[in-house]
Amino acid sequence: MSSIIQQLINGVILGSVYALLALGYTMVYGIIKLINFAHGDVYMLGAYFGYFFIRVMHLNFFIALILSMAICSVLGMLIEFIAYRPLRHSPRIAVLISALGVSFFLQNGMSYLYGSDKRAFPQAIETTQYHFGALQISNIQIIIVTTAVALMILLHLIVKRTKMGRAMRAVSADEEAAILMGINVSRTISFTFAIGSALAAAGGVLIGLYYNNIDPLMGMTPGIKAFVAAVLGGIGIIPGAALGGWLIGILETMAQAVGLSNYKDAIVYAILIIILLLKPTGILGKNKREKV
């Protein structure tokens, strides 16, 4: 029994990072209907900035976390400005291909500049284990979950309580009506990218600390899994992304716990196919009637 609970804890920790990433996917999709495939690579960049700030600048872990979130949010806006904004009125497939291009550019650019070797992420925080009966959890695992939850609450407050959040919801609901209401759509989209990228960067730095290694291709698999998480929860729906992230994390962990470690990725992708076939709007999605 205790090992099942321990596995659930493991799943929630892994899922927290997927959730942070999935939030970025879902927000961008909600607002401009784009699956931003470069999102996983912003997560990678976040990890590299964290590495730089801790290893080279010798900053405190949390300061490094916040700085790398800030830089990645600027980068996110830049990516949107250069690669997606000029294509805003093009067919959606053009933007999608542009997103793939950005993804390859970031991966190969980083490989070219800094080498494709794995790097050891500096252990800025010493690992200590806490025991609760048969269960154990480390301080780093606690940091991951609390940071993720804190950021999600912050995001929720921004979306629900601020003027910018209201603008985001308005653009997401109906872009043209939002323009008529005097909302600066371009600025709102930039803001969405900034927030999404900051969350991805946070995920990258946390994963770097947890697994202790980073490389230019580290964003690929988590990026795709986070995308599955976003679809599972209902793409475009913010709480859905968090829920989807945790579910995928737990599912993956449980698959390994019962001895299906060979198939853990296959199971995640099978979920994607099943969801798309049975309930394309995801768990929290509502069936909307299309206006014809």
Add this chain to the structure above:
Amino acid sequence: MKKIIIIISAFVVIVGAVIGIGVAKKSDTKSSNTIKIGGVFDTSGNISAYGQAEQKGANFAVKRINDDGGVKVDGKNYKFKMVNKDSKSDNTEAASVTTNLINNNQVNAIVGPVVTSAVQAAIPAATKGKTPMISPTAGADNISVQKNGKVQPYVFRAQFKNSYLGTKMAKFATDNIKAKNVIVFQDNSSDYGTGITAAFKKAYTGNIVETDSYQAGDTDFQAILTKIKNKKFDAIVINGYYTEAGAILKQARDMGIDVPVIGPDGLGDPKLAEIAGNKNTSDVYYAAHFSTQALSTDAAKSFVTAYRKEYKQEPSQFTALTYDAVYMIKQAIEDEKSIDKAKITTGLANIKNFEGATGEMTMDEFHNPQKPIVMVGVKDGKDTTATVVK
């Protein structure tokens, strides 16, 4: 009339040019005093750490051979020349680079590729080009064996084959670690991990509690480790490469699993301790072809001294094996007294009691060198002990 003269003279010019080129080419190969060795190394991509170390070893060997005056064949002095190409940690790339070296660069022999799967991809190219190819570090048993059970005529290696490795690891686990129950992790995405596991299972006399598989690139092992934590075992065997092994080691030690960890040569990289953390990298034993602490031949001593002087650092086993591969080609040329590709192939197949940096070796009938193996013990991230397992 004028027209005919022009046509005839044009014809003469063209024919003359063609013959001229042919003659020039012929004389070029004849008077050339270099033996070209093609290097197929992954200097970028996933396993670039191995590729770079090996390229360095090959270049160093060539430099030493040339500094010693090259190699004498029939009273003629030849210098070695490395032509290195990056196979980018990609099998298709390894095959095309090999073809390229044979057809465009006209190499006499090839050193590389680095890993089994890349060698398997490059075998057709080497066979078609009738060029001997000696991989420093490909381990899978079947690379030098054809489907019909005959030896692959052009494929050689400088390291021992995987099953040899798995067998010796099993012996080490029983005799030195005294482990009665072990848990095996294997990298399921390569023949390397599964090949060693198969040999280990065959040779190990104790009880294998369970075998868990993972994929290269996996980072999260919490679930598997939580599952095994409460089982009874005296050692963990990780059959894979340093990146994932480092992650397993870190997460296992963080969880309080502190039994000895045994692994193949894939764990033998300083990055293992970098990824796992020095504190966590204790009581770890990995198989090695070579350790600067257990030098068994004079060639090894001379290699290490010269390498330290040249690069101000310790040579890795990958560097040493590639160094040996180049010297084996030199040996083959001297034995056969020819730089012909077919002769080099025969020479390599007949290498006997060759003193290399990685020990004394003799080629068996399937082009696998028979030689001693070293188990290196790591404490606090540093190689502290070296045990020779015969």
